[in-house]
Amino acid sequence: MAGYEGKAFKWVGTRPVRPDGVDKVTGRANYGADQNLAGQLTGRILRSPHAHAKILSIDTSKAEKLPGVKAVITGKDFPQMHRGVLPGDEGVNFHYLSSNIMARDKALYDGHAVAAVAATSAAIAEEALALIDVKYEVLPHVIDVDDALKPGAPLLHDDIFTTGVNPKPDKPSNTVQRVHMALGDANAAFKDADIIVERSFKSKTVHQGYIEPHAVVAEWCEDGQARIWCSSQGHFMVRALTARLLNMEVAQVRVMPAEIGGGFGGKTIIFIEPTAVLLARKAERPVRIVMSRDEVFRATGPAPGSSIDVKIGAKKNGMLVAAVGEFRFQAGAFPGSPLGPACMAAFGPYALAHVTSAGYEAVTNRPLCFSYRAPGAPLASFAVESVIDEIAQKLNIDPMEMRIMNGSKEGTQMVYGPKLKAVGNLECLKAIKNHPINKIPLGPNQGRGLAAGFWFNLGGQSSAVVNIAEDGTATIMTGSPDIGGSRASMALMAAEVLGIDYSKVRPIVGDTSAVGFCEITHGSRVTFATGMAIIQAAEDVVLQCRQRVAAMWEVDVEAVVWEDGHARPAGANAGEQKPLSLAQIAARAARTGGPLVGKAAINAGGAGPAFAVHICDVEVDPETGGVKILRYVASQDAGKAIHPSYVEGQIQGGAVQGIGWALNEEYIYGADGRLQNSGFLDYRIPVASDLPMIEPIILEIPNPGHPFGVRGVGEVGIVPPLAALANAISRATGVRMMDLPMTPPKILAAIDAKK
Amino acid sequence: MSKFHISATVNGEAVEYLCDPKQTLLDVLRDELNLTGSKEGCSSGDCGACSVTLDGRLVCSCLVLGVEMQGRSVETIESMASGEKLHPLQQKFLEAAALQCGFCTPGFLVAAKSLLEKNPNPTESETRYWLAGNLCRCTGYDKIIRAVLETAADMRGSK
Amino acid sequence: MARIVLSDEFGRQFAGGQTRFDLDVKNVRHLIRELEEMFPGIGEHLEAGAIAIDNEIIPDPWLNPIKPNSEVFFLPPIKGG
Structure with a gap:
């Protein structure tokens, strides 16, 4: 897609106010829980208090008799899904998906839904839940991934047979899959190493921590159609999965996208929508379900904990010769952890001739582990970047020079096979190397840590419509939920192509019956892929304008060019014509062919991988083990920053989520398999007073796969912080932390053990 | 009941x-x-x-x-905006991109307004501690803190 | 002939440990059909993952052309956050 190389952008790269901004600073914007339909009931979900239990019986009769209760449902009300994965289902096991939303014969984790009620008030709904009598037979449970992998561990499912091993196992186990990928022969190449460092790392489950709990309003109509209002990372995903799980035709389900109050991957799958629809159907009234924070922690899709071994060998000068990573990931109660991407991304910042990346995924009695910002990469990178840093320490060489010396770049073959195209890894490293932070002297108990990170970025299916109004203003419509400012990016790109003022472009996120299909907002794909659809739809408008003007001027379309929002004669041969603005052309639309509507529907390839390099200074209190972050600088390759402020925001937000993962956040389970910290008081995400300013550095190494050079920017920023903090703490204290989170008691114990 | x-x-x-x-x-x-x-x-x-x-x-x-x-x-x-006029904090949050998903934004704005009414000239540290009871998962707080400090400076300047 | 590379798991599970093949195929659809004929059952697994053709990861590949000197890697599925 040529035409934009070397072009000076008028709108792309500027920082206007976002189109949805006023609604969001005045409280007017409608999020998932803000919808309120006439006659709406309150839905509540009863959840298992046991980590693993057979459901012997559920007696809902007392609850049903309570005045004000309009519907009670259990797993029996859900259609049975085919067991296993059907061809064409892209690997999705709908029996598991349905069973996660409402337990059938077994409850598989503390918080697993077992029944739901709809009532005329929240108080009555809660009273009804207490009247539901569930008889359980408690079973032994398994929480830790290494325990789950052991033979003889309590078995969650009787139909999981490990894939990726030969021979195919004849007995079910908790081990979902074996992944293994290699370049060269790492085990043989270690003999050439002057130094080999091999370490084991552990980490706990962490939650995306979006501030908006999941919320849905569902309405069932007498003609068999369902309407759903909810916040999600993709209302087309909600429609497809809800229809499938309820045996409905897709077009009979209409999903209206509410504003989304954060997702970070956690809202790329459904948890409560089919339940709300079934309740609404049974109650014959709309039903709203809003999760409590406790439910969000216990029963949504946090990121897996892990157990990782990494072994890396290097020459005395710091050149890497071989690396092996073995990654063991929790899956929660159903398969779904990002083991494959973790193996693929682990060594992304390095050019390695001999590298093996392998691992196992095992189900455990925890909530479904699902996607969280660059899924899998932060944990894998934490382990790899820690070992790289330790090698630099042992060889007494500069960790920055070691990374530059070994850095992956265009042409580097990755462990998963393909070679990198133009990427910004070395540029990110050099931007940090040249930053003034390196000249600031460090005091006692202070340390400086560095880490790099890699993430793929995704493309995929998007569509867009650009409607030109009679006065030449534009409404642009997509089906990609705006999770962090993407309406602004869409409007900027449309304004750029159309050549009209940004303020004349209004972006809309349309519902599933109003706009064309768009995949979920994930994989840092929206500005890249949906943006590409917007660019093409705007180009479609431009082409139509040129064609209509050519007809008016009675010349060929090639004789009409589009410049600065005007159709102009291409040259002297086109005749003496006055330029026509988009507004003038729009005013004549009826007489030149009807409405000006541009559209595009694509499956975008060409997503460009993202790299990020972070550096931070910390001070560790030797009395308490507490870590104070003094300074933090984060560089990242954006390809092209459409709205730099929101790119900075992604970098800063990703860094701080990574900081929380590194220092504070963890799921804490008791011996009884119950989650003990299902609230923001005890699951502590970073607060403003924990942090310094996060200085972002945006680099722009254009992605050849996008007309404006865009790469996704949403995810890679969470990859480096875990190791950057660990490396800084190591240099401040002389102890290397290999168990996340690096809480004060753990750091203090490590310091004391060294003494 | x-x-x-x-x-x-x-x-x-x-x-x-x-x-x-x-x-x-x-x-x-x-x-x-x-x-x-x-x-x-x-x-x-x-x-x-x-x-x-x-x-x-x-x-x-x-x-x-x-x-x-x-x-x-x-x-x-x-009630924070008066008529068509946004409160200076609301305006600054928009200009400074101090919101991403926007869900925490009403709470931050109310809390920040309350801070500036009590202390028109807060330090960065005072601002961070005053707003420590407001969680934001998107922004890393950087742009929010800057927006509050800049608004405070603007409001002092316009008095 | 295009160079086709399966993941180690698929090689182990379906192809007796072999992961590299030189095949004369026009596009991804032909490639998957050919591999399914060689290793019955592998096709649906291949379709559930990602594919890189000539160093570009392609979402939902099917009709994408494979050139005689192309390099094709089958990859685990990638989901974003």
Whole structure:
């Protein structure tokens, strides 16, 4: 897609106010829980208090008799899904998906839904839940991934047979899959190493921590159609999965996208929508379900904990010769952890001739582990970047020079096979190397840590419509939920192509019956892929304008060019014509062919991988083990920053989520398999007073796969912080932390053990 | 469960509502008075998304009961702009891109306004501690803190 | 002939440990059909993952052309956050 190389952008790269901004600073914007339909009931979900239990019986009769209760449902009300994965289902096991939303014969984790009620008030709904009598037979449970992998561990499912091993196992186990990928022969190449460092790392489950709990309003109509209002990372995903799980035709389900109050991957799958629809159907009234924070922690899709071994060998000068990573990931109660991407991304910042990346995924009695910002990469990178840093320490060489010396770049073959195209890894490293932070002297108990990170970025299916109004203003419509400012990016790109003022472009996120299909907002794909659809739809408008003007001027379309929002004669041969603005052309639309509507529907390839390099200074209190972050600088390759402020925001937000993962956040389970910290008081995400300013550095190494050079920017920023903090703490204290989170008691114990 | 009849002032207007004893002020605002700008993120006073001022004092509306409101006055995000004019904090949040998903934004704005009314010239550290009860998961707080400090400077300059 | 590379798991599970093949195929659809004929059952698994053709990861590949000197890697599925 040529035409934009070397072009000076008028709108792309500027920082206007976002189109949805006023609604969001005045409280007017409608999020998932803000919808309120006439006659709406309150839905509540009863959840298992046991980590693993057979459901012997559920007696809902007392609850049903309570005045004000309009519907009670259990797993029996859900259609049975085919067991296993059907061809064409892209690997999705709908029996598991349905069973996660409402337990059938077994409850598989503390918080697993077992029944739901709809009532005329929240108080009555809660009273009804207490009247539901569930008889359980408690079973032994398994929480830790290494325990789950052991033979003889309590078995969650009787139909999981490990894939990726030969021979195919004849007995079910908790081990979902074996992944293994290699370049060269790492085990043989270690003999050439002057130094080999091999370490084991552990980490706990962490939650995306979006501030908006999941919320849905569902309405069932007498003609068999369902309407759903909810916040999600993709209302087309909600429609497809809800229809499938309820045996409905897709077009009979209409999903209206509410504003989304954060997702970070956690809202790329459904948890409560089919339940709300079934309740609404049974109650014959709309039903709203809003999760409590406790439910969000216990029963949504946090990121897996892990157990990782990494072994890396290097020459005395710091050149890497071989690396092996073995990654063991929790899956929660159903398969779904990002083991494959973790193996693929682990060594992304390095050019390695001999590298093996392998691992196992095992189900455990925890909530479904699902996607969280660059899924899998932060944990894998934490382990790899820690070992790289330790090698630099042992060889007494500069960790920055070691990374530059070994850095992956265009042409580097990755462990998963393909070679990198133009990427910004070395540029990110050099931007940090040249930053003034390196000249600031460090005091006692202070340390400086560095880490790099890699993430793929995704493309995929998007569509867009650009409607030109009679006065030449534009409404642009997509089906990609705006999770962090993407309406602004869409409007900027449309304004750029159309050549009209940004303020004349209004972006809309349309519902599933109003706009064309768009995949979920994930994989840092929206500005890249949906943006590409917007660019093409705007180009479609431009082409139509040129064609209509050519007809008016009675010349060929090639004789009409589009410049600065005007159709102009291409040259002297086109005749003496006055330029026509988009507004003038729009005013004549009826007489030149009807409405000006541009559209595009694509499956975008060409997503460009993202790299990020972070550096931070910390001070560790030797009395308490507490870590104070003094300074933090984060560089990242954006390809092209459409709205730099929101790119900075992604970098800063990703860094701080990574900081929380590194220092504070963890799921804490008791011996009884119950989650003990299902609230923001005890699951502590970073607060403003924990942090310094996060200085972002945006680099722009254009992605050849996008007309404006865009790469996704949403995810890679969470990859480096875990190791950057660990490396800084190591240099401040002389102890290397290999168990996340690096809480004060753990750091203090490590310091004391060294003494 | 019988309901209580409460008379209170919300955003300068006298209101009356019925509420049951379990309903919080946040529930009343959202479900009885249709003021959904205040958000529920935790119901336990940890996230600050439901921040309002009650008789001039910053509180989490999820920690106040609806029945406690008799004769009292509450200000919410819905009253922050006057007419078509945004409050300087609202305007600065827009210009500084101090919001991403926007869910925590009403709470931050109410809390920040309350800070600037008490202390027109806060340091970065004072601002960070004042806003430590408001959780934001998107921004890393950087642009929010800058927006509050810049607004404070603007408001001092315009006086 | 295009160079086709399966993941180690698929090689182990379906192809007796072999992962590299030189095949004369026009596009991804032909490639998957050919591999399914060689290793019955592998096709649906291949379709559930990602594919890189000539160093570009392609979402939902099917009709994408494979040139005689192309390099094709089958990859685990990638989901974003």
